[in-house]
Amino acid sequence: MTQPLPLLIFAGSTRAQSHNRRLAHVAADMARAAGAQVTHIELADFDLPIYNADLEARGTPAAAIRLKEIFHAHPAWVICSPEYNGSYTGLLKNTIDWVSSPVKSDPAWTSGTKPFAGKVVGLLSASPGALGGLRSLSHLTPLLLNLQCWLTPKQFALSRAADAFDAEGQLIAEPARQAVQGVVEQTLWAAARLSNA
Ligand code: FNR
Numbered sequence: 001m002t003q004p005l006p007l008l009i010f011a012g013s014t015r016a017q018s019h020n021r022r023l024a025h026v027a028a029d030m031a032r033a034a035g036a037q038v039t040h041i042e043l044a045d046f047d048l049p050i051y052n053a054d055l056e057a058r059g060t061p062a063a064a065i066r067l068k069e070i071f072h073a074h075p076a077w078v079i080c081s082p083e084y085n086g087s088y089t090g091l092l093k094n095t096i097d098w099v100s101s102p103v104k105s106d107p108a109w110t111s112g113t114k115p116f117a118g119k120v121v122g123l124l125s126a127s128p129g130a131l132g133g134l135r136s137l138s139h140l141t142p143l144l145l146n147l148q149c150w151l152t153p154k155q156f157a158l159s160r161a162a163d164a165f166d167a168e169g170q171l172i173a174e175p176a177r178q179a180v181q182g183v184v185e186q187t188l189w190a191a192a193r194l195s196n197a
Pocket of ligand 1: 082
């Protein structure tokens, strides 16, 4: 019997009522239903200062090392990206900068791309606007390609997100559910073929 595929999911927002955190819950449920072994993390649980190389020279924060380990351990990821000013959030960038920064004193992490290389990443976004945060995905895509990730051809931006979820946090519109499912399934499909997991 094949092992369940480890899939990591997180949102680029820590806001209590975040649409992207809601979307991450929906996608995580779908991935579990598809047989994946899901690790759903909240970036609020990782205490990372704004990246600063002088600070880093005094020691990489434990949260950054923990995130490197988590990223590296999962061949498939789904990221739910909010859109700020037509791009992804500073939180997401700061997290990725810390996780991609080499740790000179630790032989396990001298390669900055190690936590990213070869990962299959499905991208979702949600915004109250008409474009659903689509522009954040168009910026996140080249960033992740630069870090040697594989991006699924399917991506989905959930528009009018403030009205998209019911009281239980489920997506109301069936086409939106199907689009999220499409990204999740394609991520798992590709990761199963590109990884040794
Ligand atoms: C936004 N928002 C936003 N929305 C959008 O669709 N396009 C945009 O360019 C921006 N720009 C933007 C800039 C800043 C500084 C803020 C604070 C917000 C709105 C944003 O999408 C909205 O606040 C979402 O609810 C954020 O995602 P979460 O926290 O709900 O996941």
